[in-house]
Amino acid sequence: MACAAWLQPLSSSHALFPTLCRQPTFPAIFHRLTRFSSTVRLVSTMNRSTPVHAQAKRGFSVKEDEVATAADVEFETPLKIVEYPDPILRAKNKRIDSFDEKLKILVDEMFDIMYKTDGIGLSAPQVGINVQLMVFNPVGERGEGEEIVLVNPRVSRYSQKTRPFNEGCLSFPGIYADVVRPESVKIDARDINGARFTVNLSGLPARVFQHEFDHLQGILFFDRMSEGVLETVCAQLQALEKKYEDKTGLPSPERIQTRKRMKAATGFGKS
Structure with a gap:
């Protein structure tokens, strides 16, 4: 996902979204290109060109x-x-103005490290910058595909239908586990x-967005x-906590075995 190393749907092949991934699915406003003069026109037509999916409104x-x-x-x-458990990943992320x-330049650098680390997405706090950017x-x-940049994103609706995926995250190297999110x-x-x-986003882009949006809310x-x-990844999380302590000489800012788990709305951070 944006921060994820890769994603795999449960009980299906890696090729679940081959068409979605390789054909244009986003308005050109998302592209990281130099042709920014067409932005206003694209904003006015975006909702007509993007499929609308069944959604349940939730305030935010x-x-x-x-x-x-x-x-x-x-x-x-x-x-x-x-990497987890660095406190930067839990810090408040400021609005870009x-x-x-x-x-x-920052966006270019984020894409560069994302590709070099075999990711498909990245949030700013994952590179030590606490701002609302993914x-x-x-x-x-x-x-290949489309390079998407979102600044100060907010969620206005999400679907009631959810789906489990096997997610990974660049801030959690080598850890993969099932996460249920709205479609x-x-x-x-x-x-x-x-x-x-x-x-409106659906399928893989919706999942990648939600993973990265969580990062902007300090949710992992x-x-x-x-x-x-x-429980299946607890030992791996503890190993990352020890790695942090060995590297910094400081106690881990959080411990998976003892901390109270965060409360969050299904699929999102803020509500």
């Missing part, structure tokens, strides 16, 4: 988040993936130039696992 917070400063978006290259060249490409190959979502976001838009994919599934 409209409270304005703290705005990121220039310092909040500072970064050094090459970017590095932040400056759509400048620095943001475009990138993903459902194909996961440079030059479709309706989102509001900004593009890389700051233009607002609304779009094991927070979504059932108790039984969580």
